[in-house]
Amino acid sequence: xxxxxxxxxxxxxxxxxxxxxxxxxxxxxxxxxxxxxxxxxxxxxxxxxxxxxxxxxxxxxxxxxxxxxxxxxxxxxxxxxxxxxxxxxxxxxxxxxxxxxxxxxxxxxxxxxxxxxxxxxxxxxxxxxxxxxxxxxxxxxxxxxxxxxxxxxxxxxxxxxxxxxxxxxxxxxxxxxxxxxxxxxxxxxxxxxxxxxxxxxxxxxxxxxxxxxxxxxxxxxxxxxxxxxxxxxxxxxxxxxxxxxxxxxxxxxxxxxxxxxxxxxxxxxxxxxxxxxxxxxxxxx
Amino acid sequence: xxxxxxxxxxxxxxxxxxxxxxxxxxxxxxxxxxxxxxxxxxxxxxxxxxxxxxxxxxxxxxxxxxxxxxxxxxxxxxxxxxxxxxxxxxxxxxxxxxxxxxxxxxxxxxxxxxxxxxxxxxxxxxxxxxxxxxxxxxxxxxxxxxxxxxxxxxxxxxxxxxxxxxxxxxxxxxxxxxxxxxxxxxxxxxxxxxxxxxxxxxxxxxxxxxxxxxxxxxxxxxxxxxxxxxxxxxxxxxxxxxxxxxxxxxxxxxxxxxxxxxxxxxxxxxxxxxxxxxxxxxxxxxxxxxxxxxxxxxxxxxxxxxxxxxxxxxxxxxxxxxxxxxxxxxxxxxxxxxxxxxxxxxxxxxxxxxxxxxxxxxxxxxxxxxxxxxxxxxxxxxxxxxxxxxxxxxxxxxxxxxxxxxxxxx
Numbered sequence: 001x002x003x004x005x006x007x008x009x010x011x012x013x014x015x016x017x018x019x020x021x022x023x024x025x026x027x028x029x030x031x032x033x034x035x036x037x038x039x040x041x042x043x044x045x046x047x048x049x050x051x052x053x054x055x056x057x058x059x060x061x062x063x064x065x066x067x068x069x070x071x072x073x074x075x076x077x078x079x080x081x082x083x084x085x086x087x088x089x090x091x092x093x094x095x096x097x098x099x100x101x102x103x104x105x106x107x108x109x110x111x112x113x114x115x116x117x118x119x120x121x122x123x124x125x126x127x128x129x130x131x132x133x134x135x136x137x138x139x140x141x142x143x144x145x146x147x148x149x150x151x152x153x154x155x156x157x158x159x160x161x162x163x164x165x166x167x168x169x170x171x172x173x174x175x176x177x178x179x180x181x182x183x184x185x186x187x188x189x190x191x192x193x194x195x196x197x198x199x200x201x202x203x204x205x206x207x208x209x210x211x212x213x214x215x216x217x218x219x220x221x222x223x224x225x226x227x228x229x230x231x232x233x234x235x236x237x238x239x240x241x242x243x244x245x246x247x248x249x250x251x252x253x254x255x256x257x258x259x260x261x262x263x264x265x266x267x268x269x270x271x272x273x274x275x276x277x278x279x280x281x282x283x284x285x
Numbered sequence: 286x287x288x289x290x291x292x293x294x295x296x297x298x299x300x301x302x303x304x305x306x307x308x309x310x311x312x313x314x315x316x317x318x319x320x321x322x323x324x325x326x327x328x329x330x331x332x333x334x335x336x337x338x339x340x341x342x343x344x345x346x347x348x349x350x351x352x353x354x355x356x357x358x359x360x361x362x363x364x365x366x367x368x369x370x371x372x373x374x375x376x377x378x379x380x381x382x383x384x385x386x387x388x389x390x391x392x393x394x395x396x397x398x399x400x401x402x403x404x405x406x407x408x409x410x411x412x413x414x415x416x417x418x419x420x421x422x423x424x425x426x427x428x429x430x431x432x433x434x435x436x437x438x439x440x441x442x443x444x445x446x447x448x449x450x451x452x453x454x455x456x457x458x459x460x461x462x463x464x465x466x467x468x469x470x471x472x473x474x475x476x477x478x479x480x481x482x483x484x485x486x487x488x489x490x491x492x493x494x495x496x497x498x499x500x501x502x503x504x505x506x507x508x509x510x511x512x513x514x515x516x517x518x519x520x521x522x523x524x525x526x527x528x529x530x531x532x533x534x535x536x537x538x539x540x541x542x543x544x545x546x547x548x549x550x551x552x553x554x555x556x557x558x559x560x561x562x563x564x565x566x567x568x569x570x571x572x573x574x575x576x577x578x579x580x581x582x583x584x585x586x587x588x589x590x591x592x593x594x595x596x597x598x599x600x601x602x603x604x605x606x607x608x609x610x611x612x613x614x615x616x617x618x619x620x621x622x623x624x625x626x627x628x629x630x631x632x633x634x635x636x637x638x639x640x641x642x643x644x645x646x647x648x649x650x651x652x653x654x655x656x657x658x659x660x661x662x663x664x665x666x667x668x669x670x671x672x673x674x675x676x677x678x679x680x681x682x683x684x685x686x687x688x689x690x691x692x693x694x695x
Contacts (some may be wrong), residue, residue, distance in 0.1 A: 080595040081477065081581060083484045084327050090471055102593050123327055126580045152325045152580065156315055157667030177329035179491070188328070202329055205487035 028144030031072060031171045031194035035229040035250075038071045044282040045195075045251025046233055046242070048258055048275050049074040049122065052109075053101025057268055059109050064272030065258070066115050069279030074149065074253060075110065077103045077123035084151045086206025088256040091263055103127055103136075107143030114156040120147030120173060120194065125161070128153075133161050137168025147171045147194040155188060162191070173197050176222055176236040178214035189226035198222050198232040198249060206256045207237035211244050219249035241279030246282060254278055307623035309512065309553045309614065316505020319620060321613035325503040325580045330484075333491045338506040340411050345513060351406060359517060360400045362435070363392045365399075366670030367518075369525035369676075374644040378662045384535065384541050386522040386678045388547065389649065395681030396547045397428035401497060401518040403514035404477040405432035410497040415439040415494040419483040421448055421476035421543065422605035422652065423455025424681055425499030430464035432497070440464040442484040445475040448604045453671055455685050473598040475607045476543070480582050500544025501612035504583030508612050518678060519554020526676055534558040534674040537669060539632075541656040542566050542626065543605050545612040547680035552624060560676070562624035564615060565659040567634075572611035573619050573626035586613040602631040602693065603651035603686075627656035635693055638683065650681035651690070 032146055035045055048065040050058060052075045062073055078093035078101055085093065103123070108133050110119060121140055128136045128150060140148060148170050153161060155174070165172045171194035176185055179202065201212035215232055223231045232245045233253030242252045254275070261271050316322045324334055344351035359365040367390050372383045388396035408416060416433050418440070420426030426442040433440030442459055446468045449456050459466050472478035480503075487496040497502070501508045526535055538555045540548035542564035552562050566573065576587035581596055589597040589609035599609045611626075618624040629637075634651060637658035642648045649657065656677050663669040683690070 064562075080472065083481050083582075084488070086485070094472075096299050097595060104593075124580075124587075126590065126594040126596070128594075129580055129585075130577070130590065130592070151327050152583070154324065154326060154328050154331050155374055157323055175328045177327070177331075179332045180328055181332065184331075199329060201489075202491060204485045 005167055006270055009271045027141045027169065028146045029116070029118040031120060031147040032228065033051050034118050035072060035195055039229050039250045043071070044246045044285070045071040045229060046275070046278055047074055047231055047251060047283055048074045049076060049078040049253060049255035051078055051089065051096050051259055052106035053078065053096035053099060054092050054259070054262055055099070059113060060268035061262060061271050063113070064268040065114060065275045068272040068275035070117055070275060071251065072118040073115070074120050074122045074143065074255070076104065077106055077121055077127055079124040081129055082124060086203055086204040086256065088207070088259050088263065089205050092259045095263070103131065103139060107139050107145065110143040110145060115144065118147060118194070119145045120149060121145045122149040125153045128161055133164035134168060137164050137170045141169050145170070145193045147173055149175070149197060151175055155184070155191065158173070158191065176218065177201050178202055178218050182221070185221060186225045189222065189228060191206070192228060195229035195231050196226055196231055197253070200232050200234045200236070200245060205234050207260065208235040209234065211241045215245050216248055223248060239278050242278050243281050243285065251282070307556060307618065307621045309556045312505065312509050315615065316509070318508070318614040318617035321576070321584070321586050321616040322505055322508055323585050324583060326504045326583045327488060329488050330491060332548060334474060334504050334506065337407070338410065341405055341506055341510045344407060344410060344629055351410065354406055355403055359399065359407065363398045364390065366521045367391055369522060369529065370637040370645070371529065372645050375641060378640065378644055379661060379675045381664050381669060381675050383660070384526060384529070384674070384676045385647070385677065386518060386551065388518060388678060388680045389647070389682035393424070393428050393429070393431050394514060394684065395424040396678070397425045397499060398431065398549065399517055399550070400499065400511050400514045400546060401425070401428040401432035404495065404497045405436045405438065408438060408497070409436055411495065413493055413495045415441070415490065416497045417441050417443065417483050417486045417490070417494055418497045418499060419476065419479035420444050420499065421479070421607055422650070423448065423452040423459070423685060424605060424650070426464070426466070427455055427458050427462070429497050429499070430459040430462035433464060434462050435691060441467050442487065443469050443479040443486070445469045445473070445479050446480070447474045448476070451689055452604055452685060454688070475604065477596065484582070501549040501614060502544040502582060502584055502586070502610065508584065508614055511534065511546050512553060512614060515546050515550025517551040517554040519552060520545060521677055522551065522678070523554040530674065533580070534659070535560050536673040537561045537563060537675045539563045539565065539656045539660055539675060540678040541606065541652045541680060542611060542615060543570070543652065544610070545606045545615045547678050549614055551678045552618065556623065561657070562622055564626045566611070566628050566654045567599065567601035567603055567606035567655060568628040568630045569601045569606055571626070571628045572609060573615065574628055575655065578596070578616070581610055584613045586610050586616045602634060602689070603655065605652040606648070606655065627659045629655040631643050633658040633662060635690065638690065647679070648683035648684050649679055651686045653678065653680045
């Protein structure tokens with residue numbers, strides 16, 4: 001409760017128009033206003049991902065990531081069958097589930113802390129459906145989570161969740177893929193809230209040796225049709241790739257590279273150092 | 286709060302299950318059978334499913350080249366039509382007349398060949414060069430490897446580690462046919478996880494690869510397409526039964542259900558008759574009996590899951606029925622009351638398998654032995670009246686299971 005907005009150091013805070021943390025609202029920080037403000041301040045956005053319930057210290061990992069300069073954080077609500085995830089997130093999800101992680105427990109932990117940046121849940125649709133759409137939206141907001149990424153819910157299937165999320169105060173972030181045709185891309189950007197998630201590559205999450213060539217093409221296409229924040233993810237493995245991926249986009253999601261550290265036994269401080277390295281690289285450009 | 290969600294949930298249950306004759310036609314434009322089905326897929330795969338739907342729709346129109354090639358291959362390559370066997374000694378033992386639709390006599394030994402010949406041809410039409418497939422018992426894997434060889438396609442089959450162990454012979458057959466078999470060590474290491482891995486492969490390879498899904502499950506258009514490619518089973522059986530019964534239909538039509546492709550193909554031929562339709566699931570994998578509506582592998586259907594929506598592992602002696610879900614059209618047929626879904630236990634399945642072997646000289650696969658096991662019980666407890674005529678689809682032959690059955694009976 002005590003960690004206020006001041007706890008967050010802001011590298012590059014001297015630059016004119018630098019990002020200012022949004023004041024925490026009851027029930028968390030709204031996603032899009034905070035990200036727009038940060039972007040419009042000339043900052044590249046950094047969104048680290050942490051699997052909820054992975055180890056007893058996962059909340060400390062999340063805090064470390066925020067303190068190291070995250071503009072928003074993604075919290076995974078683990079699902080037994082994560083088809084869009086590669087080996088690292090699969091393993092993280094499995095371990096969290098084996099430790100008894102549930103959406104209620106994860107969101108309960110989040111409700112007891114206060115973070116100065118938006119928190120976005122990443123999960124699969126069956127968890128939403130099982131809880132009930134309105135109840136799930138309320139669970140999120142009660143946990144201070146104001147955004148949701150549901151990768152197996154494409155445009156055509158948004159019907160039940162979309163309105164429930166909107167009424168409940170949850171911004172649903174849609175994913176755009178390299179194969180998404182132009183007309184569909186425009187509709188997707190229109191209906192995405194919080195930001196637009198650009199999927200760098202055709203494949204699942206997980207670290208890659210190099211950034212896919214499709215990343216830059218998609219980033220440019222997205223920026224041409226939307227002024228919502230465009231954040232690229234999948235396969236961002238090191239600060240150099242993060243810088244490259246955000247040249248034509250507004251920022252990046254970093255997930256497997258961090259979860260690999262956690263699975264390997266890294267401390268929250270060590271994860272924080274890695275996030276800080278991404279932050280520094282992005283600020284240098 | 287709770288009650289509102291209950292209302293919401295109930296409303297969702299009701300959608301599309303209004304009264305009127307139940308048909309097995311095309312799903313709605315968004316791929317729904319009543320409240321079930323749909324296309325719950327990552328954006329990366331949506332264009333591929335749209336392309337597949339368009340390709341299948343064009344191919345499946347009346348009098349297309351595709352239809353002619355498909356029919357010719359089913360006849361000259363797969364050995365169709367398969368016979369309908371009037372089982373005298375089994376009928377005498379059960380007190381009902383049993384007619385078996387002999388899918389065990391097709392090339393590769395199960396109904397799975399009907400589907401892969403269709404999907405293999407479609408792969409060529411779409412200009413793709415590689416197939417990925419999931420398999421449980423290995424029958425769909427073998428069928429996919431067969432189609433890949435026939436059409437000159439590369440083939441990768443994902444199979445849970447538990448299943449590669451209990452179906453070693455089928456793994457070898459796939460390799461002989463030139464396919465690569467990739468054991469899946471994640472999750473429950475069975476069919477469900479093989480589907481996950483096949484989907485993960487497909488996301489990364491969709492430009493050159495067709496996902497040759499083996500059952501009436503997954504995202505639209507698969508449940509519809511696979512049922513259409515399997516309806517030859519039901520269409521043939523209906524004509525054969527009528528020829529045998531001087532124009533009459535059977536009282537009862539029975540088939541086993543994992544994802545439910547042989548049952549869907551069978552039911553499609555009888556849905557507009559007065560025959561009672563019964564699908565038989567493994568007791569440890571009964572999605573209709575113990576499942577709750579949910580979304581997995583691109584479809585909304587009944588699923589075995591916990592209170593938070595985590596998918597539970599199915600348990601069965603039969604690798605082919607070890608799936609925690611069921612095809613969405615079966616969920617619809619169950620809700621609409623047109624078909625009922627029963628279960629069979631491992632023990633009675635082994636008994637039924639031996640009964641058929643000894644009375645008719647036919648060793649069935651463990652999967653259709655479930656259908657037979659339920660029939661045996663139902664004739665004994667009177668829920669199928671003596672003197673009824675029963676059409677049962679014998680979806681595959683038992684060679685693949687011989688070793689496992691030997692171990693179980695020891």
